[in-house]
Amino acid sequence: MTALSGRVRLxxxxxxxxxxxxxxxxxxxxxxxxxxxxxxxxxAYGALQLPLFxxxxxxxxIAATTASPFGDPERATGRWLPFLRLGSALALTAIAAGAxxxxxxxxxxAGGTLGALRNTAGSTGIGLLCAVAFGGALAWTGPTAxxxxxxxxxxxxxxxxxxxxxxxxPARPSSDVEAAWCAGLVFVAGAVLVMVRxxxxxxxxx
Amino acid sequence: xxxxxRLLRLxxxxxxMLWLLPLAALLFWFVTFRPGMAYPPMWNLRATAMxxxxxxxxxxxxxxxxxxxxxxxxxxxxVELVAGSARSRxxxxxxxxxxxxxxxxxxxxxxxxxxxxxxxxxxxWGGPLWWPAGVGAASLPAFSALGFTAGALRPSRFTPxxxxxxxxxxxxISANFIxxxxxxxxxxxxxxxxxxxxxxxxxxxxYRYLPDLAIxxxxxxxxxxxxxxxxxxxxAGAGGSWLRRSATAVTVAGLLGAGAGVALAGTGHLDEHxxxxxxxxxxxAYDRPAAYTPVCSxxxxxxxxxxxxxxxxxxxxxxxxxVLAEVAGLPGAPVRVNQVAAAYEPGSKxxxxxxxxGAAVSGTPPxxxxxxxxxxxxxxxxxxxxxxxxxxxxxxxxxxxxxxxxGAGDAQQAVTEALAHTSTLPPGSPVAEAARxxxxxxxxxxxxxxxxxxxxxxxxxxxxxxxx
Amino acid sequence: xxxxxxxLTRRFGRTQAVAGVSLEIGTGVFGLLGPNGAGKTSLxxxxxxxxxxxxxxIRLLGLDPAAYGPRRRIRRRLGYxxxxxxxxxxxxxxxxxxxxxxxxEVPAARVPQAVAAAVERVGLGDKAKAKLRTLSGGMLRxxxxxxxxxxxxxxxxxxxxxxxxxxxxxxxxxALLRDLGARSTVVVSTHLVEDVGAACTRVALMDQGKIAFxxxxxxxxxxxxxxxxxxDAPLERGxxxxxxxxxx
Numbered sequence: 055m056t057a058l059s060g061r062v063r064l065x066x067x068x069x070x071x072x073x074x075x076x077x078x079x080x081x082x083x084x085x086x087x088x089x090x091x092x093x094x095x096x097x098a099y100g101a102l103q104l105p106l107f108x109x110x111x112x113x114x115x116i117a118a119t120t121a122s123p124f125g126d127p128e129r130a131t132g133r134w135l136p137f138l139r140l141g142s143a144l145a146l147t148a149i150a151a152g153a154x155x156x157x158x159x160x161x162x163x164a165g166g167t168l169g170a171l172r173n174t175a176g177s178t179g180i181g182l183l184c185a186v187a188f189g190g191a192l193a194w195t196g197p198t199a200x201x202x203x204x205x206x207x208x209x210x211x212x213x214x215x216x217x218x219x220x221x222x223x224p225a226r227p228s229s230d231v232e233a234a235w236c237a238g239l240v241f242v243a244g245a246v247l248v249m250v251r252x253x254x255x256x257x258x259x260x
Numbered sequence: 261x262x263x264x265x266r267l268l269r270l271x272x273x274x275x276x277m278l279w280l281l282p283l284a285a286l287l288f289w290f291v292t293f294r295p296g297m298a299y300p301p302m303w304n305l306r307a308t309a310m311x312x313x314x315x316x317x318x319x320x321x322x323x324x325x326x327x328x329x330x331x332x333x334x335x336x337x338x339v340e341l342v343a344g345s346a347r348s349r350x351x352x353x354x355x356x357x358x359x360x361x362x363x364x365x366x367x368x369x370x371x372x373x374x375x376x377x378x379x380x381x382x383x384x385w386g387g388p389l390w391w392p393a394g395v396g397a398a399s400l401p402a403f404s405a406l407g408f409t410a411g412a413l414r415p416s417r418f419t420p421x422x423x424x425x426x427x428x429x430x431x432x433i434s435a436n437f438i439x440x441x442x443x444x445x446x447x448x449x450x451x452x453x454x455x456x457x458x459x460x461x462x463x464x465x466x467y468r469y470l471p472d473l474a475i476x477x478x479x480x481x482x483x484x485x486x487x488x489x490x491x492x493x494x495x496a497g498a499g500g501s502w503l504r505r506s507a508t509a510v511t512v513a514g515l516l517g518a519g520a521g522v523a524l525a526g527t528g529h530l531d532e533h534x535x536x537x538x539x540x541x542x543x544x545a546y547d548r549p550a551a552y553t554p555v556c557s558x559x560x561x562x563x564x565x566x567x568x569x570x571x572x573x574x575x576x577x578x579x580x581x582x583v584l585a586e587v588a589g590l591p592g593a594p595v596r597v598n599q600v601a602a603a604y605e606p607g608s609k610x611x612x613x614x615x616x617x618g619a620a621v622s623g624t625p626p627x628x629x630x631x632x633x634x635x636x637x638x639x640x641x642x643x644x645x646x647x648x649x650x651x652x653x654x655x656x657x658x659x660x661x662x663x664x665x666x667g668a669g670d671a672q673q674a675v676t677e678a679l680a681h682t683s684t685l686p687p688g689s690p691v692a693e694a695a696r697x698x699x700x701x702x703x704x705x706x707x708x709x710x711x712x713x714x715x716x717x718x719x720x721x722x723x724x725x726x727x728x
Numbered sequence: 729x730x731x732x733x734x735x736l737t738r739r740f741g742r743t744q745a746v747a748g749v750s751l752e753i754g755t756g757v758f759g760l761l762g763p764n765g766a767g768k769t770s771l772x773x774x775x776x777x778x779x780x781x782x783x784x785x786i787r788l789l790g791l792d793p794a795a796y797g798p799r800r801r802i803r804r805r806l807g808y809x810x811x812x813x814x815x816x817x818x819x820x821x822x823x824x825x826x827x828x829x830x831x832x833e834v835p836a837a838r839v840p841q842a843v844a845a846a847v848e849r850v851g852l853g854d855k856a857k858a859k860l861r862t863l864s865g866g867m868l869r870x871x872x873x874x875x876x877x878x879x880x881x882x883x884x885x886x887x888x889x890x891x892x893x894x895x896x897x898x899x900x901x902x903a904l905l906r907d908l909g910a911r912s913t914v915v916v917s918t919h920l921v922e923d924v925g926a927a928c929t930r931v932a933l934m935d936q937g938k939i940a941f942x943x944x945x946x947x948x949x950x951x952x953x954x955x956x957x958x959x960d961a962p963l964e965r966g967x968x969x970x971x972x973x974x975x976x
Contacts, residue, residue, distance in 0.1 A: 055836045055837055055839050055840055056836055056837065057835075057836045057837075058836075059836065060830055060835075060836025060837075060839055061830075061836070063826065063830060063836075063839075064827070064830035064831065067819075067823055067826065067827040067830070068827070070816070070818070070819070070823075071816045071819065071827065073416075073417060073418070076416075076418065077418065080418055080422065096436060097436060099436075100433060100436040103432055103433070104429075104433065107425060107428065107429040107432075107433075110425055111421075111422065111425045111426070111429075114421030114422070114424075114425060115418055115421060115422065117421070118417045118418050118421055119417075121417055122814070123814045123815060123816040124813075124814040124815075124816070125810065125812070125813070125814040126773065126776060126778045126808065126810045127808050127809065127810060127813065127814075127828065127872070127875060127876070128814075128828070128831065129778045130776045130777055130778050130803055130806055130808045131803055131828065131831035131832045131833075132800060132803050132804050132831055132832050132833040133800050133833065134830070134831055134833070135831060190417070191328070191417060191420075192276070192328075193421075194324055194420060194421030194424060194425075195280060195283060195321070195324065197421075198320045198321065198324060198421070198424055198425065198428070199283055199286075199287055199321075201320070201425070201428065202287050202291060202316055202317055202320060202428075203287065203290060203291065205316060205432060206290070206291040206295075206313070206316070210295075213458065215298075
């Protein structure tokens with residue numbers, strides 16, 4: 055085994071232990087579902103809601119991959135683990151954004167590819183932060199709660215008073231720089247924390 | 261305490277839904293309570309808005325938590341361990357599902373209780389609407405069973421998040437599929453009002469809240485709950501043959517109930533009081549107006565409103581005051597301005613047309629009937645309401661007195677313009693000049709002339725030249 | 729000394745798990761005895777660098793694990809088997825051990841041999857390709873030990889390593905411990921005093937977060953001589969006598 059093949063092997067085993075291959079399949083399925091759904095004509099509210107659900111779906115799947123089956127023995131190893139965690143999160147986010155962009159090309163995607171990238175990254179950031187705080191298994195709670203708030207924020211664009219804070223970025227246009235910064239900041243914070251600390255090992259709640 | 265109760269207590273103490281309750285409370289405040297409080301304190305508005313928005317809060321959380329609970333044995337690898345116990349798998353699973361559902365319902369009812377208590381504290385007329393709360397409460401076991409079944413059948417780290425988001429998507433998108441009355445999709449628990457209306461002040465005040473759709477929804481949700489729980493009892497390892505036969509019966513009964521709910525919802529149509537009536541479920545008693553004692557102003561012509569709308573009375577008096585001072589005591593003038601129920605009918609494009617039921621003026625002595633703009637699904641401030649009343653309904657009142665409506669003569673138009681204090685006539689025209697002159701007369705002179713000539717004016721017998 | 733601690737404490741909320749432990753441990757097999765909740769696992773986790781101490785000082789392999797660089801160097805030379813070892817059930821035995829070898833930065837060229845050797849040393853050569861989900865509890869325990877020794881650690885930390893092993897395996901495992909202890913520091917936390925008697929050159933007894941006894945197994949045995957302390961074996965009587973003395 056050469057050094058390179060050793061690293062490839064390590065990455066492969068790490069990804070397998072986090073069920074990343076299955077996560078990739080689910081991400082592609084999410085993008086495909088969005089593609090199929092966009093063939094139907096939706097009212098303006100539905101057209102905005104639909105991608106947001108799929109983007110959050112991608113985010114919770116990515117967050118779920120952070121859970122480690124090994125616990126302490128893995129933490130007590132060398133320097134590679136943080137980079138493996140970070141690489142896994144970044145790669146999956148890129149795959150999700152890429153899949154959403156590729157599958158929805160030529161369809162009337164509300165917010166466009168930039169909006170999808172922003173929302174996916176932001177929600178993934180929330181998921182990663184929740185993984186650090188509550189563990190990978192319950193990391194879905196944060197993005198899901200944020201989705202509820204975002205859907206409401208979208209609703210207020212029609213039935214005011216409108217919520218316009220950039221921290222609720224899905225309710226802002228994809229060209230909004232402040233909203234993009236907020237989403238990006240959350241993603242970076244989540245990625246850095248999950249890299250440094252990893253997802254929390256919790257005594258699994260019943 | 262029985263063994264089942266002890267088991268449930270254990271499950272309740274260790275259920276993940278317990279840890280999600282603060283999150284649910286926070287989201288309820290943000291998505292349901294805060295916007296609900298922005299509505300006027302009316303049970304119809306707050307209850308129906310609550311039914312729709314609170315489900316968005318609780319459904320994804322309860323589905324995810326239930327999926328997490330349902331996958332417990334698979335995740336812990338304890339399937340074989342517990343399989344060796346005397347209690348059937350179905351009984352174990354039901355206990356775990358019940359704990360998740362109990363916490364969700366307790367939290368939901370707590371949140372609704374707070375919302376209703378605050379609404380009651382603000383002096384909302386009438387009593388709380390329980391049917392919307394009932395639909396919400398019946399939704400939680402159904403969605404909890406959905407998540408639990410998914411988690412039990414497919415225990416994986418991805419099941420809780422995917423099923424939670426998927427169920428939420430299904431719930432929110434379901435309203436998009438309603439393309440008119442008679443749609444089966446009306447069975448979706450987020451539908452509290454006619455599909456094209458938002459929260460509407462006009463319903464459930466002059467008439468009681470019509471529970472037809474809520475009954476169909478609860479039937480559907482209960483059936484769905486039973487079918488899913490029954491499904492868990494079907495596999496070979498779920499329990500003995502007696503239990504599996506019972507589970508089959510429960511599944512079939514549940515499916516039939518759910519199907520009946522869907523079918524009933526598909527026959528729902530907009531009734532004239534703004535709610536969805538289902539012929540098979542309809543009780544004629546709900547078509548009779550609800551009793552109430554109107555709240556009236558002390559003005560020369562009393563302005564009376566339904567007590568649920570009492571906060572609008574000052575704006576109404578303000579809007580009508582200039583006109584009422586002019587017309588009070590004139591022959592044929594109304595003795596009261598009375599708020600009446602709105603009438604709803606479906607439009608040609610499936611929209612809802614809202615108007616006044618019956619004539620503008622009715623009875624002897626005459627009463628002027630009005631439907632407030634807020635009863636027509638328009639939210640507005642009291643200042644906006646007063647301005648609209650002044651420019652619109654007050655003028656209608658005068659027109660009814662002078663005959664100054666469509667096809668009116670010049671004299672009728674001029675007097676109407678003068679009494680209504682409006683400026684709708686072409687500036688500089690003879691009619692506008694006559695209106696200006698008439699309005700400039702001393703009030704006593706104008707009144708004396710009206711007393712003498714109003715019947716002839718209303719009959720269209722006067723020309724512009726006969727005006728003073 | 730491979731392990732040096734001074735007034736080491738660790739709190740979890742209001743619980744004082746470790747309350748001022750000072751130890752110096754060199755090459756050999758060091759047994760850590762004590763009743764449930766004595767603080768053995770918390771002490772071991774601090775030695776494994778997975779939780780930092782609340783206060784006090786700890787040095788491992790001559791390095792301070794508080795800083796990232798030294799901690800990384802310690803971890804390359806560390807093996808750790810916790811009480812509850814997590815497994816990914818779809819991995820084979822070799823994949824599991826290989827994963828940890830690569831994480832511990834065993835040079836890539838040496839990984840296949842290191843994995844094979846570790847798997848052989850725990851007696852799982854014939855199960856190398858078996859999925860973890862198909863293994864018995866005792867075999868899983870041995871897989872956990874294999875991952876801990878795959879990097880030939882200078883400091884090996886084992887928390888209840890013999891739980892679930894059959895008598896034959898336990899005998900073989902004690903021999904393995906003695907072998908490993910000849911060139912490295914092995915810290916074994918256990919309830920089973922016979923393991924200590926058979927394999928350890930030195931033993932400490934913990935109670936309520938503190939070291940109640942530190943000496944050789946023979947010295948511990950001597951503490952029970954001539955007393956009415958409970959126990960079927962001399963070492964057990966020594967264990968009971970020390971605990972009774974501390975608590976009185």
